[in-house]
Amino acid sequence: MTADLRSADASRTVYVVDDDPAMRHSLAWLIGALGVSVESFGSGEEFLRAVRPDRPGCLVTDVRMPGMSGLELQDMLARAGSLLAVVVITGHGDVPMAARAFRGGAVDFIEKPFNDQLLLDRVHEALETSMRAWAVHARKAEVRSLLARLTPRERQVADLVVAGKLNKVIAAEINLSTKTVELHRHNVMEKLEVGSVADLTRLLIEAE
Amino acid sequence: MAAVCLTASLAAGATPAPEAPIRVGVLAYRGGDHANAVWEPTIRFLAGRFPGRGAEMVPLDLPGMDAAVQNRTVDFVLTNTGNYVELEARYGITRVATLHSSRAGASGASVGSTLIVRSDRTDIRDLGDLKGRTVLASDPDAFGGFQVAWGEMIKAGIDPYRDLKDLRFSGFPLDRIAFAVRDGESDVGVLRACLLEELAAEGRIDPGQFRVLAPRTPPGFDCAVSTDLYPDWPLARLASTPEALAKAVVVALFQMSENDPAAEAGGYVGWTVPLDYQPVHILFRALRIGPYRYLREISLLDIAREHWEWLALGALALLWWAIHSLRVEHLIKVRTAELHAANRSLLHEMAERRRAEQTARDRQKDMDHVARLSILGEMASNLAHELNQPLGAIANYARGCTRRLEAGTGDPMQLAEVTRAIADQADRAGRIIARIRDFVRKRAPQLEPMDVNDGVHAAVALCQGQASNGNAAISLSLADDLPPVLVDRIQIEQVILNLVKNALDAMAETQPGGAGEAVRVVSIRTARDREGRVEVGVADRGHGLTAEAKVRLFEPFFTTKSGGMGLGLSICRTIVEAHGGHLWATDNPGGGTVMRFVLPAAGPATSPMCPTASPSAADELPVVTEERNHDR
Numbered sequence: 001m002t003a004d005l006r007s008a009d010a011s012r013t014v015y016v017v018d019d020d021p022a023m024r025h026s027l028a029w030l031i032g033a034l035g036v037s038v039e040s041f042g043s044g045e046e047f048l049r050a051v052r053p054d055r056p057g058c059l060v061t062d063v064r065m066p067g068m069s070g071l072e073l074q075d076m077l078a079r080a081g082s083l084l085a086v087v088v089i090t091g092h093g094d095v096p097m098a099a100r101a102f103r104g105g106a107v108d109f110i111e112k113p114f115n116d117q118l119l120l121d122r123v124h125e126a127l128e129t130s131m132r133a134w135a136v137h138a139r140k141a142e143v144r145s146l147l148a149r150l151t152p153r154e155r156q157v158a159d160l161v162v163a164g165k166l167n168k169v170i171a172a173e174i175n176l177s178t179k180t181v182e183l184h185r186h187n188v189m190e191k192l193e194v195g196s197v198a199d200l201t202r203l204l205i206e207a208e
Numbered sequence: 209m210a211a212v213c214l215t216a217s218l219a220a221g222a223t224p225a226p227e228a229p230i231r232v233g234v235l236a237y238r239g240g241d242h243a244n245a246v247w248e249p250t251i252r253f254l255a256g257r258f259p260g261r262g263a264e265m266v267p268l269d270l271p272g273m274d275a276a277v278q279n280r281t282v283d284f285v286l287t288n289t290g291n292y293v294e295l296e297a298r299y300g301i302t303r304v305a306t307l308h309s310s311r312a313g314a315s316g317a318s319v320g321s322t323l324i325v326r327s328d329r330t331d332i333r334d335l336g337d338l339k340g341r342t343v344l345a346s347d348p349d350a351f352g353g354f355q356v357a358w359g360e361m362i363k364a365g366i367d368p369y370r371d372l373k374d375l376r377f378s379g380f381p382l383d384r385i386a387f388a389v390r391d392g393e394s395d396v397g398v399l400r401a402c403l404l405e406e407l408a409a410e411g412r413i414d415p416g417q418f419r420v421l422a423p424r425t426p427p428g429f430d431c432a433v434s435t436d437l438y439p440d441w442p443l444a445r446l447a448s449t450p451e452a453l454a455k456a457v458v459v460a461l462f463q464m465s466e467n468d469p470a471a472e473a474g475g476y477v478g479w480t481v482p483l484d485y486q487p488v489h490i491l492f493r494a495l496r497i498g499p500y501r502y503l504r505e506i507s508l509l510d511i512a513r514e515h516w517e518w519l520a521l522g523a524l525a526l527l528w529w530a531i532h533s534l535r536v537e538h539l540i541k542v543r544t545a546e547l548h549a550a551n552r553s554l555l556h557e558m559a560e561r562r563r564a565e566q567t568a569r570d571r572q573k574d575m576d577h578v579a580r581l582s583i584l585g586e587m588a589s590n591l592a593h594e595l596n597q598p599l600g601a602i603a604n605y606a607r608g609c610t611r612r613l614e615a616g617t618g619d620p621m622q623l624a625e626v627t628r629a630i631a632d633q634a635d636r637a638g639r640i641i642a643r644i645r646d647f648v649r650k651r652a653p654q655l656e657p658m659d660v661n662d663g664v665h666a667a668v669a670l671c672q673g674q675a676s677n678g679n680a681a682i683s684l685s686l687a688d689d690l691p692p693v694l695v696d697r698i699q700i701e702q703v704i705l706n707l708v709k710n711a712l713d714a715m716a717e718t719q720p721g722g723a724g725e726a727v728r729v730v731s732i733r734t735a736r737d738r739e740g741r742v743e744v745g746v747a748d749r750g751h752g753l754t755a756e757a758k759v760r761l762f763e764p765f766f767t768t769k770s771g772g773m774g775l776g777l778s779i780c781r782t783i784v785e786a787h788g789g790h791l792w793a794t795d796n797p798g799g800g801t802v803m804r805f806v807l808p809a810a811g812p813a814t815s816p817m818c819p820t821a822s823p824s825a826a827d828e829l830p831v832v833t834e835e836r837n838h839d840r
Binding site for chain 2 (some may be wrong): 067091
């Protein structure tokens with residue numbers, strides 16, 4: 001799938017946000033060893049200005065920063081429906097506090113000082129998660145665009161077909177001739193590029 | 209002289225067992241010829257009376273006269289009154305007859321002085337007027353011609369050798385004196401008595417041209433005279449001259465008739481019983497001449513006698529001064545003793561005080577150190593965070609390197625850059641550790657010129673961790689034209705750190721306004737105040753101070769923080785004041801507190817000082833300078 005190839009490229013970007021230049025630079029260097037592209041920013045605000053929230057990828061951020069904290073940044077991304085998987089680096093003993101403030105989204109916490117392998121694993125996982133989420137997101141968008149091809153009558157017929165109703169029952173319910181219902185059903189299968197009722201059913205579930 | 213020799217040879221021829229001729233020493237004050245003319249007839253008269261023996265005249269000058277008497281080369285001497293008195297005193301000669309002058313008065317005395325001035329000199333009336341005048345006499349040794357007048361002047365209070373404008377001696381001929389006075393060459397002339405009348409009789413002067421000073425008229429004396437009269441020349445025998453010979457000579461002389469050629473030649477009328485020469489002694493004693501010359505050598509006694517009033521006054525003054533000195537000395541001794549006592553007690557008190565101050569400084573030093581440890585203790589987690597940044601960065605860099613090297617993907621240029629970054633971060637960690645160690649080390653204070661802004665940077669570096677952890681910002685507004693301050697760097701850093709940390713602590717309990725809203729801001733401002741001092745202000749937006757807190761803020765062990773010891777501000781104030789500055793708290797207009805302190809600017813001539821070079825300045829500091837010795 002072309003969509004999968006594009007998502008794989010985009011999702012392999014890691015963003016590092018830390019106010020300490022040395023820490024930021026060293027994290028980028030370490031994560032860069034994974035062979036992914038790394039971009040770093042000195043503050044949450046700077047990051048938000050530069051990166052669109054609907055892109056896939058992994059955000060590694062320090063929790064304590066002047067101005068916007070790491071948690072505030074994560075919160076804003078979650079509210080914006082970002083597909084980024086976030087790894088929050090916390091100081092020693094800060095994890096419970098951070099966890100309490102956590103409001104959902106793909107977030108992982110890692111405590112300083114951290115094992116590099118652990119960080120890289122988490123980053124790797126986060127990238128996978130983000131990529132998956134992005135794939136799901138992309139599939140939904142594809143299905144929605146397919147569904148958008150249907151006329152309202154066709155969509156009505158498709159829903160009733162998936163509900164397992166026969167053509168004449170459908171025709172009776174919506175006051176159409178059986179012949180007309182069959183025509184609508186044919187058009188639906190053609191527009192949605194499916195060959196069977198089972199495929200049609202799966203597609204409509206994916207769209208929800 | 210030939211006549212004398214003839215007489216002697218005749219006498220010698222007349223007697224079978226011839227005795228030596230009678231030798232008479234005669235004062236030849238005008239030379240031998242004059243003496244012969246005047247006295248030879250007298251000697252010849254004597255020789256005539258002693259046919260078997262004869263008499264011989266020996267003309268002598270004054271020194272010769274002295275030698276002849278001393279060596280007894282003469283039997284008798286015929287000499288002037290003054291010379292006689294001297295020889296009498298010195299060699300014990302005795303007068304046996306006195307010349308009887310034709311002019312002698314009732315007393316028989318005939319020698320005196322006449323002081324003359326020109327008759328038109330009305331400004332000189334008596335002897336007292338002689339002061340500052342010029343006087344001409346015949347000879348210092350002349351008895352009537354000077355010495356008698358001298359004695360009279362002394363009686364009138366005039367010392368001719370001191371008080372006259374000029375004293376000169378003419379020598380012979382004596383009429384020169386009268387001429388000099390007449391011609392105005394000298395104000396006053398001194399003549400022996402009767403010389404004036406003699407010159408007039410000879411027609412050589414006009415007596416109307418002269419006036420006699422202080423004239424007196426002794427009974428029976430016809431000449432004008434200004435002085436007492438003294439006896440004329442005596443004939444005296446030596447002590448060794450036999451009594452019988454003396455008596456015979458006297459008898460012979462007394463038998464001389466008034467108009468004997470000898471008397472005429474000598475200008476006298478005969479010989480008489482020896483007169484009293486005591487007045488001459490008195491005169492000479494007063495003049496300190498002749499036998500009384502020695503008196504000049506003990507003049508101190510004379511001065512004492514003459515000026516006893518002044519001496520008495522001087523002695524009184526001396527006595528008063530001595531008593532006064534003794535009293536002053538006594539007072540000085542008493543006061544000195546009092547001062548010594550006061551000094552001792554003062555030294556004692558100073559030692560006590562120094563000990564007390566030393567103890568206080570030791571305590572202050574300990575408190576100071578404890579306070580620094582305490583601040584760091586409170587900041588430990590933040591300092592750990594601060595230290596973890598470079599350490600974490602180093603770990604990340606190193607592991608990133610390892611992974612690339614293991615995977616064979618390392619780009620040498622990149623690796624080199626990263627290893628340099630590792631070294632930088634190791635340095636950074638080292639600096640943090642050094643700063644902490646400096647800060648907590650017990651140390652001797654060192655005054656050095658310092659830019660207060662550097663102290664602000666150093667303190668902020670230690671606080672930055674806490675600030676970012678507390679989501680607070682530290683904003684700096686530092687003047688760039690500050691004069692240096694002469695301070696102990698660490699102590700001033702300690703003060704600033706304390707204030708910044710207090711500010712951060714004060715805001716930790718306040719709620720941040722929200723993301724991106726910089727409510728938690730510590731503002732540090734440095735400036736130069738109106739008096740040229742350096743002012744540092746640390747402002748927070750915390751809970752502010754209550755009225756009670758404001759009053760007790762600088763008391764030791766007063767604290768508004770649960771974890772604090774309450775020593776920080778107390779010690780800060782001590783440190784600032786020890787540097788000649790001032791620390792105080794004010795409200796921040798928008799809420800919160802501003803802590804401010806000022807330090808005097810280091811003078812332009814001030815050079816860096818070490819505590820030993822400036823003990824007074826170092827003593828003021830809370831940490832003692834001797835610390836080095838017992839703390840290491």
